[in-house]
Amino acid sequence: MTTGPAVVNDAARAHAFAAGDHSALESLYKDVSALVYTMALRSLGSPADAEDVTQQTFVSAWNARESFDPDRGDLRGWTVGIAKRRIADALAARGREARRAEAAQGNVTAITSDDSDNVLLAYEVEALGDPRKTIVALAYFEGATHQQIAAKLDMPLGTVKSHLRRSLQELRHRWEVSDVAS
Amino acid sequence: MSHLDEESLAAIALGDGSDADAVHARECEACATAVADYERLTQSLGALDGTIELQTPPVSVWKSIAAATGADASTESAQPDAPAPAPTLAPAAEPEPAPGGVTDELAQRRARRSTGPSWWALAGAAAAGVVVGGVGVSLASADGGEPADVVASAPLAQLQTESSAGTADLEVREDGTQILVVETDYEELTDAYLEVWLIDEDIDGMVSLGHLTGDRTEFTLPEGFDVELFPIVDISIEPTDGVPTHSGDSVTRGVLET
Numbered sequence: 001m002t003t004g005p006a007v008v009n010d011a012a013r014a015h016a017f018a019a020g021d022h023s024a025l026e027s028l029y030k031d032v033s034a035l036v037y038t039m040a041l042r043s044l045g046s047p048a049d050a051e052d053v054t055q056q057t058f059v060s061a062w063n064a065r066e067s068f069d070p071d072r073g074d075l076r077g078w079t080v081g082i083a084k085r086r087i088a089d090a091l092a093a094r095g096r097e098a099r100r101a102e103a104a105q106g107n108v109t110a111i112t113s114d115d116s117d118n119v120l121l122a123y124e125v126e127a128l129g130d131p132r133k134t135i136v137a138l139a140y141f142e143g144a145t146h147q148q149i150a151a152k153l154d155m156p157l158g159t160v161k162s163h164l165r166r167s168l169q170e171l172r173h174r175w176e177v178s179d180v181a182s
Numbered sequence: 183m184s185h186l187d188e189e190s191l192a193a194i195a196l197g198d199g200s201d202a203d204a205v206h207a208r209e210c211e212a213c214a215t216a217v218a219d220y221e222r223l224t225q226s227l228g229a230l231d232g233t234i235e236l237q238t239p240p241v242s243v244w245k246s247i248a249a250a251t252g253a254d255a256s257t258e259s260a261q262p263d264a265p266a267p268a269p270t271l272a273p274a275a276e277p278e279p280a281p282g283g284v285t286d287e288l289a290q291r292r293a294r295r296s297t298g299p300s301w302w303a304l305a306g307a308a309a310a311g312v313v314v315g316g317v318g319v320s321l322a323s324a325d326g327g328e329p330a331d332v333v334a335s336a337p338l339a340q341l342q343t344e345s346s347a348g349t350a351d352l353e354v355r356e357d358g359t360q361i362l363v364v365e366t367d368y369e370e371l372t373d374a375y376l377e378v379w380l381i382d383e384d385i386d387g388m389v390s391l392g393h394l395t396g397d398r399t400e401f402t403l404p405e406g407f408d409v410e411l412f413p414i415v416d417i418s419i420e421p422t423d424g425v426p427t428h429s430g431d432s433v434t435r436g437v438l439e440t
Contacts (some may be wrong), residue, residue, distance in 0.1 A: 010342055022251070022252065022253040022254065025247075025251060025253055026253060026254075029244060029247065033238070033239055033243070033244070034237060034238045034239070035236060037236075037237060037239040037243070038234070038235075038236045038237050041237060050239070051239055051240065051242070051243050054239045054243050055243050055246045055247055055250075058251075059247055059250045059251060062247075062250075062251045063251075117226070118226070118229070118230055118234065119234050119236075121226055121227065121230060122230055122234035123234070125227070125230075127343065127345055128345055128346060129340065129343070129346045129347055129367075130346070130347075130348070130367060131346070131348070132345075132346045139227075140224070140227035140228050140230065141227075141230060143228075146196075161193075161196065161198055163346075164192075164196055165189055165192040165193055165196060165198075166192075166346070168192040168195060168220055168223060168224070169188045169189070169192050171223055171227075172188075172192075172219060172220060172223055175223065
């Protein structure tokens, strides 16, 4: 997890970005480019297309920076929303291409946008930080019961449940941020 | 009946909701929609295989972006750290800190030290995210099974990300000794150390409890010390410059709630 929980709510960076500070764009790219690129790669299946989407996402974000409200918005969520739109555009364009070329090719890899949603969701789980990411991982990736998690982590059952409730709230919130942005 | 709060909605999705809340969620369209959202989320989580490797785009992508935006294409600072980030979501047996990630974060925070927002300005945001902790939960302390009551608890949050960063529990031993138990990801720093403080609500007065020395550090409070006067638990990066005051470089914070 060398990306770690990214510096997502850095208010100073958000303001600097909106104000046109190039170093804020660099910082944003450093934190979010791997997420955007991987989402695009999973959805589109082609490194070249994923590179295009990544480039378009950050250039679009920069050009639209004045429409981003740093006091209300979450820069990472907003950027991911733009990335989702660019991925959807690329898929739509490919669909048109594919229909034209279908007779010749007839072999379009079935990749759904669910793949990029999964990348994002896994990333957000990671960003919950410990102990929540571990608790969520045990509960949903390993299928452990709440009691088993409590025993394994030597943590009161109520604390495990509380962490899970908070984690779901956080994940739902993050989900909505990027959905609203797109 | 008014709508259910987020906590209750999430509890229903986890199968832990109260009967009354469950009845309300069935009858109330808005709450039913919210519960359905949570259930979709838990289904998506269940469908994840838990291992997603993030891949880093080639350097040429940043060069293109820089060319299109007027940023400095030659800078290496924008490129994510090599090797390619790979968040391993496979659960660890124990909630261990991930050394690489933590080091990176601390390094980033240190780098921001001169330009970041004033640390006291962040206090409001940190306090807003505060969660009421467990009240009066009796447990045996980890060191020797000595019984202690947790009388107050502070969920800790990283100030930059607002993500969860462990807990600080105020325990009272049977003999009346107050112990602050700080559990958080510990990372040894080369030119600095982590110091734990208790700060008053005005972010004016503060007392240093000492250095963070591990993932779990216990601080014995002086007899009669009133934590209610200094409810904010703060962890800061202190350079080894011999200056005894707070550096202003807080990384983690939480508020003790009884």
